[in-house]
Amino acid sequence: MASAPYRTILSPAQWRMLELQYRQALKGAFYRRHLVASKANRLKHTDDFHHLPITTKADLVENNPDFLTIRPNLIREWVTTSGTTGQPVRIALSQKDLQRLAENEAAALRLAGLRSGDGLLIAVGMDRLFVAGLAYWLGAQMLGATCLRAGPSMVDAPCIAALPLAPSRRWFIIGVPSLLGPSLMAVNKHYPHIAGVIGIGESLYDADFNPNALSRALQRCMDVPVLSTYASTETCSTFAQGPKCRGNHLNPRMAIVEILDDHGRHLPPGTPGRVVITPLGQQAMPLLRFDTGDAAALHAGACPCGRRTPRLGPILGRSAQLLKVQGVSIFATAIIELVRGVYRGMEVVVHADLDPLGADRAVIYVICPAHRQDMLKKRFDRAARAKLKCVPVIRYGDGHTVAQIRALRQSRKATVFVDTRA
Numbered sequence: 005m006a007s008a009p010y011r012t013i014l015s016p017a018q019w020r021m022l023e024l025q026y027r028q029a030l031k032g033a034f035y036r037r038h039l040v041a042s043k044a045n046r047l048k049h050t051d052d053f054h055h056l057p058i059t060t061k062a063d064l065v066e067n068n069p070d071f072l073t074i075r076p077n078l079i080r081e082w083v084t085t086s087g088t089t090g091q092p093v094r095i096a097l098s099q100k101d102l103q104r105l106a107e108n109e110a111a112a113l114r115l116a117g118l119r120s121g122d123g124l125l126i127a128v129g130m131d132r133l134f135v136a137g138l139a140y141w142l143g144a145q146m147l148g149a150t151c152l153r154a155g156p157s158m159v160d161a162p163c164i165a166a167l168p169l170a171p172s173r174r175w176f177i178i179g180v181p182s183l184l185g186p187s188l189m190a191v192n193k194h195y196p197h198i199a200g201v202i203g204i205g206e207s208l209y210d211a212d213f214n215p216n217a218l219s220r221a222l223q224r225c226m227d228v229p230v231l232s233t234y235a236s237t238e239t240c241s242t243f244a245q246g247p248k249c250r251g252n253h254l255n256p257r258m259a260i261v262e263i264l265d266d267h268g269r270h271l272p273p274g275t276p277g278r279v280v281i282t283p284l285g286q287q288a289m290p291l292l293r294f295d296t297g298d299a300a301a302l303h304a305g306a307c308p309c310g311r312r313t314p315r316l317g318p319i320l321g322r323s324a325q326l327l328k329v330q331g332v333s334i335f336a337t338a339i340i341e342l343v344r345g346v347y348r349g350m351e352v353v354v355h356a357d358l359d360p361l362g363a364d365r366a367v368i369y370v371i372c373p374a375h376r377q378d379m380l381k382k383r384f385d386r387a388a389r390a391k392l393k394c395v396p397v398i399r400y401g402d403g404h405t406v407a408q409i410r411a412l413r414q415s416r417k418a419t420v421f422v423d424t425r426a
């Protein structure tokens with residue numbers, strides 16, 4: 005199946021936008037060097053596009069100023085990635101990029117069901133150089149929705165009770181699912197007019213589009229559609245879904261997406277691989293064929309919602325979060341999902357390191373009441389043997405142990421996965 009030739013099909017409008025993106029990219033020193041060195045410095049045909057070299061996160065970190073294509077005084081925002089799997093990446097945005105960010109997110113929120121006159125409770129930070137909160141705010145403003153910038157720490161029942169949640173409106177909540185979970189239970193009792201929850205940064209479905217443990221946990225808290233959204237800081241191009249969708253739709257005006265194997269070959273629809281995105285319409289730091297570091301499949305054909313644009317399947321993991329445990333290749337996300345399914349509602353951190361022989365090892369730390377430890381351990385081992393084909397080590401610890409493991413890696417996000425293999 006993977007050997008079937010598969011090419012990216014571009015509409016005439018996408019092709020025109022790609023040419024503009026390419027010309028803009030060439031204004032920066034990085035692409036002038038990079039494209040000349042690779043001898044792939046023309047763009048006349050789809051094949052030329054496929055021969056353009058891949059841009060990696062490491063390229064962006066190591067050559068950051070060389071990606072800039074506008075004068076520094078035209079930069080309106082600097083944003084950074086969280087650096088979950090490496091150093092944070094700095095991205096500059098111009099006025100035009102901010103406009104693009106608003107249009108991109110307005111389209112994504114509209115797909116999720118948000119309309120003019122609705123409300124959006126933004127449980128995501130607007131500060132610390134994050135782009136996500138800013139993007140949701142800009143998108144909701146463009147749609148004509150009312151925003152409450154609650155931030156991640158304010159989403160609990162007493163705080164929400166103090167917010168002006170007009171009952172005549174339909175309200176959507178957007179935030180990180182694992183942080184939202186405990187709050188939603190309390191919110192649900194008091195605010196029946198919540199219309200949907202949009203989860204960012206964590207997968208909510210498995211590879212077959214079935215709700216995963218995290219999604220089911222949210223659904224138990226609140227009986228409303230639980231929707232996922234996918235984007236990256238570098239590309240500012242969102243893949244969104246509505247209640248009927250199987251996967252997240254590409255917005256063809258914002259990006260071209262390719263799924264490649266480790267040798268750079270295109271994979272056919274339905275086969276997971278590296279997600280490579282060429283954003284369209286970027287100005288300050290335009291990217292060509294950017295390897296997001298995420299792994300997922302692209303799905304063709306009509307979606308149950310009726311749209312025909314390609315859909316990105318659930319993110320199966322970061323390419324960098326692929327472990328080889330007991331001879332089995334496995335994404336950290338698969339381990340996290342399984343452990344969350346067994347140890348429901350308990351605090352978990354997965355630590356990947358190397359054993360004395362240099363092989364990958366995954367140790368899972370869980371804060372679990374003593375009287376449930378043996379029973380849940382047996383259940384986890386059974387489930388791991390069946391689903392993962394290997395049995396990662398479980399260690400029971402207290403809050404102090406978990407905090408110590410988390411401190412091994414500095415991160416702005418609530419860390420569930422700590423990787424100290426490098």
Ligand SMILES: [Zn+2]
Pocket residue numbers: 245246248249250253307308309310311
């Ligand atoms: Zn759909």
